[in-house]
Amino acid sequence: MHSGYPAWEHSPFEALRAVSPASAQEKDVLYWAREMDAVATRRDRTSFMRIYDHFQPRVQRYLENVGAPEMVAEELAQEALLRLWQRAGSYDNARSSLGTWLFRIARNLQIDRVRREPHWVNVQDALEQLDEFENPGEASATEAVAAHCDLAGRVEKLPAIQARLIRMSYFEGKTHREISDEIDMPLGTVKSNLRRALLRLQVQVRGRP
Amino acid sequence: MNPQHHLDPATLVSFASGALGEAMVAVAATHLVGCRRCRALLRDADDIGGRLLAQQQPDRNRQGRFEVLRKAMSERLDGVPLETSPQPKPENVLSVVPEDHLPEPLHRYFGTTYSGLRWRWVAPGVRLIRADNARAGSLIMLKIAPGKSLPTHGHGGTELTQVLRGAYDDRLGHFAPGDMADLDSEVEHQPVTIPGVPCVCVAALEAPLRFRGWLARKLQPLVGL
Ligand SMILES: [Zn+2]
Numbered sequence: 001m002h003s004g005y006p007a008w009e010h011s012p013f014e015a016l017r018a019v020s021p022a023s024a025q026e027k028d029v030l031y032w033a034r035e036m037d038a039v040a041t042r043r044d045r046t047s048f049m050r051i052y053d054h055f056q057p058r059v060q061r062y063l064e065n066v067g068a069p070e071m072v073a074e075e076l077a078q079e080a081l082l083r084l085w086q087r088a089g090s091y092d093n094a095r096s097s098l099g100t101w102l103f104r105i106a107r108n109l110q111i112d113r114v115r116r117e118p119h120w121v122n123v124q125d126a127l128e129q130l131d132e133f134e135n136p137g138e139a140s141a142t143e144a145v146a147a148h149c150d151l152a153g154r155v156e157k158l159p160a161i162q163a164r165l166i167r168m169s170y171f172e173g174k175t176h177r178e179i180s181d182e183i184d185m186p187l188g189t190v191k192s193n194l195r196r197a198l199l200r201l202q203v204q205v206r207g208r209p
Numbered sequence: 210m211n212p213q214h215h216l217d218p219a220t221l222v223s224f225a226s227g228a229l230g231e232a233m234v235a236v237a238a239t240h241l242v243g244c245r246r247c248r249a250l251l252r253d254a255d256d257i258g259g260r261l262l263a264q265q266q267p268d269r270n271r272q273g274r275f276e277v278l279r280k281a282m283s284e285r286l287d288g289v290p291l292e293t294s295p296q297p298k299p300e301n302v303l304s305v306v307p308e309d310h311l312p313e314p315l316h317r318y319f320g321t322t323y324s325g326l327r328w329r330w331v332a333p334g335v336r337l338i339r340a341d342n343a344r345a346g347s348l349i350m351l352k353i354a355p356g357k358s359l360p361t362h363g364h365g366g367t368e369l370t371q372v373l374r375g376a377y378d379d380r381l382g383h384f385a386p387g388d389m390a391d392l393d394s395e396v397e398h399q400p401v402t403i404p405g406v407p408c409v410c411v412a413a414l415e416a417p418l419r420f421r422g423w424l425a426r427k428l429q430p431l432v433g434l
Binding site: 040043045048049052053056057058059061062065066074078081082085086087088089090095096097099100101102103104106107110111115117119120123126127130131151152155166167169170171173174175176177187188190191192194195197198199201202 | 217218219221222223225226227228229230231234235238241242248250251252253254255256257258259260261262263265266267268271274275278279281282283285286289290291292293313314317344367393415
């Protein structure tokens, strides 16, 4: 039942990345999209376990980074992956990469169970439902894949200060005010950096002015 | 409804990363419900989170524990059927609401209808309701009489104000239903409501307002911010 390589080793697919870095991210996104399709349409356990091997340690690490104790992070990561198995049918690769989909699940679980703010999750769910209703298949899968890959590259190339503020937001859950106090940067500068970071990514992803 | 004033992208980063306090989430969500543009940007902000998650380096020292978890997961799969996603129905979707209904993100704090709101008089032409169940920050609804000038005020922290009914003008522009004023501490403004209809807004404040002048001194203790 084991897929043959442990999660922390390079998967055969990841090995490809070293060979052709330009298209690696694109292959990555397409690869996981295919595995998800197999899980949704054929209930393919091998595909699911490949997803599990790759993402479970990452989801757990993310949860620990945002402050969940190890045992809680473990439990929530298991639950996130079980939801993936359960809700594979509602995953749409034209809408988000698998990483983003799992990020939403993990973030919502953390806010629900660790911070105990279930209404926040209701708000998120409702907004997502609204998007599904309004934009069914708004972009072609190919365009979407290209956009996700583009974004991945851009996140990596953010200027150091923007990257730092982004990390403090996503991993430490800090408000603008808290970031400002902690690193002694004026509030307005914190905001303008975060604003620039997001707009820079957005412009590239959707090609909007 | 086509909003002209939007959430600061920096606020959307906080929203996506889970860093926004409850009161701010309620008001930001009220705007997002009616604004496709901000929702699209929010999806980009979620993508950043997805990318950061994908970049995580697994802990190489946990192989033994990982095998245990992996086996446990593999055994749980059988009992869990595929969940069919419910088709969203228009009547369940947040933006489609009859006249009297408050936006859904506010129900938990203010009830479901405008007609059910129990306004408190705080000053001539100014009525207010304060939600006492929002955990972080202050969450208030304001109803301001037509053609009324509010005292000049600044903000100790970030303030989000979403116009629900009526409209007002200040030096930042004209704010009509669906518009968001996402202001930080550097901004001082003096909103003036348009004639004809009262202006109803919902606002979240991270820190106390700083009112100036006599009405301010009168308003401050009553508002209790
Ligand atoms: Zn907007």
